[in-house]
Structures are given as C-alpha cells and as structure tokens.
Amino acid sequence: MRRSLCAYLQDIADAVDAIRKFSNGLDLPTFESDDLIRSAVERKFEIIGEAVRQATHHFPGATTNVPDLQDTIQQRNHIAHRYFDIDAQVIWSTIHGDLSRLEEEIGRLKAIHCS
Numbered sequence: 001m002r003r004s005l006c007a008y009l010q011d012i013a014d015a016v017d018a019i020r021k022f023s024n025g026l027d028l029p030t031f032e033s034d035d036l037i038r039s040a041v042e043r044k045f046e047i048i049g050e051a052v053r054q055a056t057h058h059f060p061g062a063t064t065n066v067p068d069l070q071d072t073i074q075q076r077n078h079i080a081h082r083y084f085d086i087d088a089q090v091i092w093s094t095i096h097g098d099l100s101r102l103e104e105e106i107g108r109l110k111a112i113h114c115s
Contacts, residue, residue, distance in 0.1 A: 005062055009110050031091075032092075042091065066109075
C-alpha cells in the first residue's frame with residue numbers, strides 16, 4: 001500500500017517531536033549512559049530515515065530541499081544494519097545540530113502539500 005506524502009511528512013514530524021521530548025534536559029554523558037533513551041532516539045532516527053527514503057522514492061522532487069537528505073537515509077541504514085557501531089556522540093550532534101533544519105523543512109513541505 002502506497003502512503004501519501006503527507007503521511008511520510010507527519011511520521012518525520014512526529015519522530016522529531018519524540019526525539020526532542022526524549023532528549024530534553026539531558027547532557028551527552030547522560031544520553032550516552034541511558035540505554036532506554038538512546039534506543040528510543042535511535043528508533044526515531046530510523047523512522048525519519050525510512051520516511052525520507054520512501055517519500056523520496058514515491059514523490060521524487062518533493063523532498064529535494066530536505067537538508068542532508070542522503071545523510072539522513074545513510075544514518076538510518078547505519079542504525080539498522082550497523083547497530084553495533086553506533087556513536088552516541090554522532091547521534092547527539094545530529095539532535096543538536098541538524099534536527100532543527102530538518103524540522104523547518106518538513107514544516108514547510110507540510111504547509112505546501114498538506115493544507
């Protein structure tokens with residue numbers, strides 16, 4: 001079953017919100033040492049990467065302005081397939097460096113395509 005672009009965009013937005021909620025008020029050492037939170041955040045990044053991949057595949061052109069599009073998909077693949085080699089500092093940097101730009105672009109796309 002093919003899903004709508006809006007469904008994929010909402011999945012991304014929901015995952016971003018969850019990551020923010022899970023990591024709010026934490027510092028890197030706490031994040032690194034809390035397996036439950038790390039696992040939850042990693043799962044949400046998997047969802048983001050897969051939703052971006054599916055949206056890109058089914059709606060080419062609609063996601064061309066998503067920042068670090070290929071990096072997002074590659075991060076998902078790394079988490080899913082190289083789970084034994086996930087660097088918590090890279091995930092932390094993504095949360096605090098890249099998530100806002102992704103959130104802004106997804107919000108813009110939702111405003112255009114999902115009104």
